[in-house]
Amino acid sequence: MTDISPVHVIGGGLAGSEASWQLANSGVPVILHEMRGAPSNDGRAITTDAHQTDDLAELVCSNSFRSDEWQFNAVGLLHEEMRRMNSLIMACADKHQVPAGGALAVDREGFAQAVTQAIHTHPLITVVREEVVSLKNTDWDSIICATGPLTSQSLSDVILELSGEGHLSFFDAIAPIVHTESINMDIAWRQSRYDKEGPGGDAAAYINCPMTKAEYEAFIDALLDGPKADFKDWEHVPYFDGCLPIEVMAERGRETLRHGPLKPVGLTNPRDPLVKAHAIVQLRQDNALGTLYNMVGFQTKLKHGAQADVFRLIPGLQNAQFARLGGLHRNTFIQSPKILDRKLRLKSLNNEGISLRFAGQITGVEGYVESSAIGLLAGRFAAADRLGRDMMAPPETTAMGALINHITGGHLEGGASQSTFQPMNINYGLLPPLEAPKVDENGQKIPLKERGRAKKRLMSLRALNDLNSWLDESFKKVAG
Numbered sequence: 001m002t003d004i005s006p007v008h009v010i011g012g013g014l015a016g017s018e019a020s021w022q023l024a025n026s027g028v029p030v031i032l033h034e035m036r037g038a039p040s041n042d043g044r045a046i047t048t049d050a051h052q053t054d055d056l057a058e059l060v061c062s063n064s065f066r067s068d069e070w071q072f073n074a075v076g077l078l079h080e081e082m083r084r085m086n087s088l089i090m091a092c093a094d095k096h097q098v099p100a101g102g103a104l105a106v107d108r109e110g111f112a113q114a115v116t117q118a119i120h121t122h123p124l125i126t127v128v129r130e131e132v133v134s135l136k137n138t139d140w141d142s143i144i145c146a147t148g149p150l151t152s153q154s155l156s157d158v159i160l161e162l163s164g165e166g167h168l169s170f171f172d173a174i175a176p177i178v179h180t181e182s183i184n185m186d187i188a189w190r191q192s193r194y195d196k197e198g199p200g201g202d203a204a205a206y207i208n209c210p211m212t213k214a215e216y217e218a219f220i221d222a223l224l225d226g227p228k229a230d231f232k233d234w235e236h237v238p239y240f241d242g243c244l245p246i247e248v249m250a251e252r253g254r255e256t257l258r259h260g261p262l263k264p265v266g267l268t269n270p271r272d273p274l275v276k277a278h279a280i281v282q283l284r285q286d287n288a289l290g291t292l293y294n295m296v297g298f299q300t301k302l303k304h305g306a307q308a309d310v311f312r313l314i315p316g317l318q319n320a321q322f323a324r325l326g327g328l329h330r331n332t333f334i335q336s337p338k339i340l341d342r343k344l345r346l347k348s349l350n351n352e353g354i355s356l357r358f359a360g361q362i363t364g365v366e367g368y369v370e371s372s373a374i375g376l377l378a379g380r381f382a383a384a385d386r387l388g389r390d391m392m393a394p395p396e397t398t399a400m401g402a403l404i405n406h407i408t409g410g411h412l413e414g415g416a417s418q419s420t421f422q423p424m425n426i427n428y429g430l431l432p433p434l435e436a437p438k439v440d441e442n443g444q445k446i447p448l449k450e451r452g453r454a455k456k457r458l459m460s461l462r463a464l465n466d467l468n469s470w471l472d473e474s475f476k477k478v479a480g
């Protein structure tokens with residue numbers, strides 16, 4: 001038996017299971033609280049609107065962990081980094097993989113049952129089936145809240161109270177995000193409306209894409225005709241006027257967008273200063289690195305397959321590469337950049353002797369792998385605290401570090417009244433950029449069209465190298 005007091009992990013999904021595993025393998029006891037399977041007041045077992053079983057780490061939709069290619073794909077890189085950090089989720093996914101080409105897809109039942117068994121049989125983990133409805137007034141001094149996009153209502157109310165008004169969202173209304181380097185700056189230009197300086201003193205904070213009347217009309221037709229995703233019954237989204245889907249705005253009248261987010265006023269095209277554009281699409285810088293721009297006002301329910309086709313009709317975006325497409329979903333997530341510190345702790349409780357960490361999708365990452373990765377780091381941070389060790393976040397050149405950076409500081413606020421922080425998948429745009437190489441390791445010239453791929457490979461190699469150094473350094477600290 002150990003005399004180290006336990007860390008309480010709430011939510012036995014992907015992030016909570018991974019966090020528990022990391023804690024327990026560091027020698028710290030864990031009490032994992034999962035509400036699914038606990039009896040509710042009407043005698044039936046509690047569940048969520050999306051889960052089907054009581055298994056830990058159940059995959060609620062697709063069975064894919066996406067690309068497993070670490071050299072050229074950011075999520076594949078994240079897989080590799082997690083494997084190097086003894087991830088339970090990755091070990092079980094590898095063990096239960098099914099053929100899926102370059103992707104890592106799993107047998108969902110085999111995968112979830114393997115995670116459940118590993119957690120239940122770990123001598124330092126106790127699983128309690130109950131809905132947690134309070135985060136304070138308990139004797140818990142170290143907590144990881146990993147309750148996911150479908151956090152129960154009672155706990156959401158508690159999180160809202162602790163985090164403060166406006167810091168918990170129940171829906172994500174996501175505008176597409178574009179890799180800056182894929183925007184054609186021979187057509188687009190940088191300028192803020194009326195050259196108004198932003199908080200950073202920059203009067204050219206936006207990238208503007210001009211449209212003629214014919215281009216605007218063709219765009220509206222494509223928007224209205226494009227296939228839209230259906231809402232699930234339980235997912236009906238109350239539209240707020242500040243974040244109406246762009247196609248809903250267009251349905252209200254063909255001119256609505258020209259008087260809304262696409263209004264062509266206060267902006268002058270330096271290449272054609274005397275000609276007024278009929279409409280202008282604006283993109284706003286999304287991350288401190290300047291590698292990503294989001295399309296202002298373009299939150300949408302257009303199906304993913306249709307979005308790239310429709311948005312590439314916009315002059316300047318014909319070859320746009322999307323770091324993420326738009327969407328509108330039920331999703332509980334906190335405004336992490338404002339309320340969490342770099343070690344994923346709720347800042348406002350740090351002085352009260354309670355370490356309340358958040359992990360998983362609720363922190364504003366998106367996807368099975370990303371949620372698990374943040375669970376892994378939250379578990380390691382909490383373990384280091386319990387054992388009196390110092391632990392820094394992984395460098396931002398790694399996929400893990402880039403994700404932490406995104407949720408705790410890398411995102412740039414847009415100055416709108418509503419926060420612009422929205423959940424994000426891992427992508428190379430979150431990592432500090434590198435110049436695309438012109439020659440390969442053997443000094444051979446790399447053809448122009450292959451340089452983007454070569455750059456991804458360099459970024460992946462840098463990431464794994466830096467992760468290894470960071471792991472060595474952390475190991476030395478423990479050993480010393």
Ligand SMILES: Cc1cc2nc3c(=O)[nH]c(=O)nc-3n(C[C@H](O)[C@H](O)[C@H](O)COP(=O)(O)OP(=O)(O)OC[C@H]3O[C@@H](n4cnc5c(N)ncnc54)[C@H](O)[C@@H]3O)c2cc1C
Nearest residue numbers: 011013014015035061062132147148152360361367368371
């Ligand atoms: C409908 C839907 C479909 C999705 N499809 C995909 C997809 O195809 N691919 C993808 O990569 N991502 C998908 N996601 C996004 C996301 O990656 C997953 O939801 C992922 O499971 C998030 O991991 P998590 O650990 O943060 O949350 P979860 O895996 O949801 O785990 C949270 C756990 O907390 C428990 N819990 C909640 N409240 C309490 C409480 N008060 N007390 C105790 N336990 C509680 C829940 O029962 C659950 O087990 C989807 C999300 C949703 C909602």
